[in-house]
Amino acid sequence: TKAEKTALVFTEWVKLIQRLDGDDETVLEFIRQMIEKGVLQDSNGFICFMKSALELSVNSFKESDPTSEVFIAIDSLSKLLIKLICLLDFKQSSREEFLSLMFSVVTLVFSEDQGRNDTSFNERPYFRLFSSLLCDWEALRGHKFVKIKDPACRKELVNFDESFYNIFASFLHVYQPIAFPGFAFAWITLLSHRMFLPRMLRLPNKAGWSKLLLLFTDLLNFMAHYTKRTETHDAVTVVYKGALRVILAVSNDVPEFLVENHYELLNNIPPIYMQLRNIILSSAPTKVVIPDPYDPNIELHDIEACQVPAAIFYDPVQDLKGLKKPVDNYLRIPSSSLMRTILSGLFRTELELDTGIGYETTNVDVKLINAITLHVGIEAALEKDRTSANAIFNTKSSYFTLFKGLITEGSTELKFHVIQAIANQLRYPNAHTLWFNYVIKNLFYSDEFEEQQHDVQEIIIRTVLERIITNKPHCWGIVVTFVDILKSDSSSLADLSFIKDVPEIELIIKNL
Template sequence: MNNNNLFVPILTGLLPFMLSTILQAKNTIDTEITQQLFLRRKHREGFSSTFFYANKEEFKGVDSVEPDPSGFCKQVAVLFKEWYRICEFPGANDTASAHFILQLHQNGLLKGDDVTDHFFRQLMELAIAHCLSTEVINLGSLQSQPPTMSFLAIDIYAKLVFSILKGSNELVLLSKIMAVTVRFIIKDAEEKNALFNPRPVFRLFINWLLDLGLLEPVTDGANLQILTVFANAFHALQPLKVPAFSFAWLELISHRSFMPKMLTGNGQKGWPYIQRLLVDLFQFMEPFLRHAELGEPVRVLYKGTLRVLLVLLHDFPEFLCDYHFTFCDVIPSSCIQMRNIILSACPRSMRLPDPSTPKLKIDLLQEINQSPSILSEVDAALKAKQIKTHVDEYLKTRQPSWSFLSELKYKLLLSPNEAASAGTRYNRPLINSLVLYVGMQAIHQLQERTPHTQTSANAVPVVALFSVDTALDIFKTLIVDLDSEGRYLFLNAIANQLRYPNTNTHYFSLLLLHLFEDSNLEVIQEQITRVLLERLFVERPHPWGILITFLELYRNPRYNFRNRSFITPEIEKLFESVVSRAGPKPVDES
């Protein structure tokens, strides 16, 4: 399937204003709007430039002068009108278009200096002001339908930028134009607040994404550089900085002319930019989702986010696989379905074994010996809190034994101010980092101790998985010493590694089962059960590792799961429904 096919507008039907079509109006730029812009800038500082005056017939160069701000605005308005007249007859005025661009260069408006900044800012203000002035509310129509608006001025401005970039050092000038655009949007949103209308800017970005994709760069690297300019602009306009732009922003970062191209080719060089944008999105939504404050706008944004993740799960699962750790750091623990989508991703070349297959031997799967690709910096939080050295020392030498283990739980706590902001007393990214880092180090030590012939033919024996007792000591200490809140985050950090068949999934699945069996406290066993089940009670997809671990816990008599005091008849029915959805039960050998 073509990767681009699924990247349709993700909020179709949810945000009708995103679907407004351009009105084929032929009105010239509104003179009154232009005059208002002049008055707003009559006190702005002047600047020197070489510019030119254009009348209806031709362009005429003039000498360099020191214009007043309103005078420069008038010159830009006249130029914009002339460009509109050229665009009225597409294809018939290629010579006039080329001459127009040449005059802009010759008169110093495209040098990339402050004059260029002012020039494009004036053009953008004229285009947006004209666009907003055409907004007409459709009285008597459905409330879901947006007001009618003409995007003619926006379209011809976008075409002007595209025409300029075609014959110049496009990357340098594009970066300059994008910086002007970002500053304008941020300032406009701050000034207008709730009255800010994102539709003209959204239309402008869409035009640029579509047009610049037609430049046909010589190499993929050149195309990536152009898209990187957009990625940096979208990062600067993230919802935390411009909340009123959130819906249009989500449409833009998931657009078929942006996200698929960033994730395809170029040796995965575009992946970090998409990862950063998704983190921007999750960080904006985190407070609302953590407090379950799902008003209608947040609910719509949440649904749109799920659609983006589902498209990524279908078309680019490796991207979600490689950055799962970073995403789980910023997604609230309460967002189980969102996290499940990310953790359900597996490489497209892998065919997942059916978890319900009778007598399925997980340790004999070939994939279980393969280490997963993780592009996130797993130990970043440990380094930031300056405890990585202590963890490494304990894992290698078991020193200092008593002080390290006894003080570890306190190092995971946040300061009172940080806790009030985060909504938890614990440093969740630090817990995630500690759990995965210690587990990976244990697996690495185990692989070094195991002969190569054994690991290549079969998986490491279950008993050997816990021969790295320093790692096991850390996990056992944490699950006992932490309170209910900390233990829940700790167990979630383990469950986040129960994904597709690989060494990490195998190790952490056995670790969770071992902690359940080894514990003498039913409160711990009950919390382990909760962490597994809450990820299975939501709608699919469910991570393969979660299913495998739960089925083993539920079916294997050694864990005596059904006889636990917290397993009531009502809960037993829920368990049976989960097992039935996973597939047929294994045949009883007795």
């Protein structure tokens, strides 16, 4: 049968590639004949061959003695595929189409395998295929594909490099843990693979960041969805531990990725993962010098870094939905009718489940609140550069009154989420941290909230405190803000009723 013939050809390839170097003439001739003799003459032919080869390789893994070399067939397949990317004639279709076709076939074989075998499904051969593809590609691409002798081919591959990684990432997104829980641990290992993650992080012009953000969102989404306060499955706890290590590694190597995508990352992390949130929020660009936040003589306005707005990769403006116009209009000319429009746009029609600290549902659109908050912060920093500091460091400015209005008119729940959103911007020394420090302090001390003032103060203290009592790291902006509040009015702070009501908190405040 055709399948048997295909299997024979692939078996020959496996034998050949173990005996000869990949650039040997014999190897090239073998591939040439595969094309000429009709094994790989068109898409259908390729699909048949690929299915057959992959099924054979997976079976070879399953049947091999675990102590032997179980991945020989898989590795041979990987080598062949990378060679085809170099050698095939891409006049009719592109390398991008070919790679997508390749991964599509893998997806079909994979889906059938895990669908049929459910709990006896083994992710390892598929993991190995993806891992070896990454390694073989890396071996080829060194010094702008200098090992490719043909200059035209070399140029094409240099241009294709970015697509290779982004297509790989697209398919990794297909295999996300919510869709394929049987591949979850292999998936996380692939996301953090030494030949994938650092490459994606460092592609020129941040070309890999969008897809990478999507993948991290997939991971966080899975964790968020299956983390419950009452009972979280042990396997999910293990997933969390792995995610923690990966994010710490990213924070060390390329903190800019976390810095510039903090908003979208935090949209997908449940509030109870406080330390993970702090790790992301306390990341700082490599060059920024972080002064001691506990220094009593610190003057935020004097810190050079605080004049520079934080870089943003994922722009929250795309999440403002119908509120972009009202918000931007309000910033230009504030009015109570615009405030009402904005407020009504923040309430949900249905309750949303959330694993919060002390709450399990939300009635407000938390993501939208986060988007508005960051957007206003970005606009405020731009306004300061356009006009003057007084345009925004001013309790009468629309930038400030927008938040004040939301707090005054909103429910306790809305107040809480607005203050949380502001606290999310108290990060490393930058212009946004500086301005939001101003905002939150002025909200704390405002005498215009009347009988609501204690509620506002309690929410602010709770928000700041919950980010500090966790194990490190702590955000510089949060610590500085807290120290500011403690410094300015420490005696009356300890006397506040909501502080005295909880002896443990009273003790913490008194000690601090």
